[in-house]
Amino acid sequence: MNPFMIALVLVLVSVAIAIIRVLLGPTVPDRVVGLDTINTLVIAGMLLFGAAYKEIIYVDVAIVYALLSYITTLYIAKYLQGGKL
Amino acid sequence: MLAFIASAVFCFVIWLLLTFNGRMWGTDEIVAGIVMACIAGYISRKIFIKDFKLANPKRWLMILAYLPRFFYEMAKANFDVAYRVLTGRIKPGIVKIAPDLKSDLAITTLANSITLTPGTLSVDVDEEKNLYVHWINVKDEVLEKMPRDYKPICSTFPEWARRIGE
Amino acid sequence: MMWEIIYIFLGIGVAFNMLGSLGLIRFPDVYTRLHAGTKCTTFGSIFICFAIIAYGLWRWYDGEKEMISLAIHTFFAMIAILLTNPTGAHAIARAAHRSGVKPARAVVDDLEAKEGEND
Numbered sequence: 001m002n003p004f005m006i007a008l009v010l011v012l013v014s015v016a017i018a019i020i021r022v023l024l025g026p027t028v029p030d031r032v033v034g035l036d037t038i039n040t041l042v043i044a045g046m047l048l049f050g051a052a053y054k055e056i057i058y059v060d061v062a063i064v065y066a067l068l069s070y071i072t073t074l075y076i077a078k079y080l081q082g083g084k085l
Numbered sequence: 086m087l088a089f090i091a092s093a094v095f096c097f098v099i100w101l102l103l104t105f106n107g108r109m110w111g112t113d114e115i116v117a118g119i120v121m122a123c124i125a126g127y128i129s130r131k132i133f134i135k136d137f138k139l140a141n142p143k144r145w146l147m148i149l150a151y152l153p154r155f156f157y158e159m160a161k162a163n164f165d166v167a168y169r170v171l172t173g174r175i176k177p178g179i180v181k182i183a184p185d186l187k188s189d190l191a192i193t194t195l196a197n198s199i200t201l202t203p204g205t206l207s208v209d210v211d212e213e214k215n216l217y218v219h220w221i222n223v224k225d226e227v228l229e230k231m232p233r234d235y236k237p238i239c240s241t242f243p244e245w246a247r248r249i250g251e
Numbered sequence: 252m253m254w255e256i257i258y259i260f261l262g263i264g265v266a267f268n269m270l271g272s273l274g275l276i277r278f279p280d281v282y283t284r285l286h287a288g289t290k291c292t293t294f295g296s297i298f299i300c301f302a303i304i305a306y307g308l309w310r311w312y313d314g315e316k317e318m319i320s321l322a323i324h325t326f327f328a329m330i331a332i333l334l335t336n337p338t339g340a341h342a343i344a345r346a347a348h349r350s351g352v353k354p355a356r357a358v359v360d361d362l363e364a365k366e367g368e369n370d
Contacts, residue, residue: 221283
């Protein structure tokens with residue numbers, strides 16, 4: 001079995017653990033932290049998937065996803081703090 | 086104009102690296118790259134390049150010299166956090182440090198380094214460029230005097246940030 | 252030989268990613284959760300990137316010419332992770348403090364004192 005697939009399954013298990021925090025999270029920033037962690041883990045998962053199937057297009061998707069999820073995090077943070085940035 | 090040329094050249098180099106697939110580039114790829122780099126460089130020239138500090142090769146050497154030490158601190162930080170995840174032994178607090186840096190580049194370098202190194206996370210920065218740092222394991226001797234000593238919090242990173250960014 | 256290096260890198264990366272999400276569950280408040288969720292996942296993802304770069308360079312050296320682009324593209328993804336993760340964590344921490352979340356079990360809070368002066 002391909003080692004990259006095994007690593008991908010384990011990364012997806014950590015995504016599942018992080019989802020528990022998103023569901024539980026007593027405050028809104030807790031949920032945002034959970035989502036931010038999930039974003040990073042999903043990027044790692046996409047890279048592993050691209051390496052496992054030798055498809056470079058997944059790595060391109062991961063780069064774009066990294067930049068877009070960063071903008072999303074900044075946007076949510078600005079919404080939370082209110083007022084001027 | 087100089088800002089436009091610098092960002093266009095930067096974009097073009099990234100285009101060349103991203104389209105390289107083991108053979109030489111075709112003429113069509115290079116022409117498309119030049120057109121796209123000019124468009125992207127024109128749009129981003131004011132955002133991307135504020136001043137020409139990073140054009141100085143001495144700063145790049147400094148960044149290269151900084152990276153191994155930074156990576157070592159980062160590895161140490163992760164074993165520290167792993168230890169605290171497993172044992173749950175924490176003593177958190179938010180402390181203020183005055184690193185006395187002027188430029189935006191230096192303070193950004195310092196804040197990002199602090200976030201990735203042992204037990205600290207930068208929370209806020211005020212108008213006088215004082216940093217507010219969340220510290221996961223506060224040491225008692227730092228709490229005694231008010232202009233906090235930054236040595237126990239972030240070791241020699243302010244000096245490195247000054248050499249890179251000032 | 253090359254597989255062993257890739258196994259070690261992947262093992263370190265996956266272990267730290269799992270520790271990061273475990274810390275997300277175990278720590279008591281937003282700021283300490285950010286410590287776990289940012290540092291551990293950044294470090295783990297960087298090691299996963301190292302594994303993939305090593306794999307791409309090795310396949311390229313063995314004659315699969317197009318695999319060099321796997322290494323280059325993964326390197327760019329690594330730079331993106333390394334630049335965006337600490338900045339995002341900083342933004343979340345600041346927003347959490349301004350929206351009124353107090354650090355749990357804190358022994359000192361200088362930022363609280365400073366915001367009190369301004370009001």
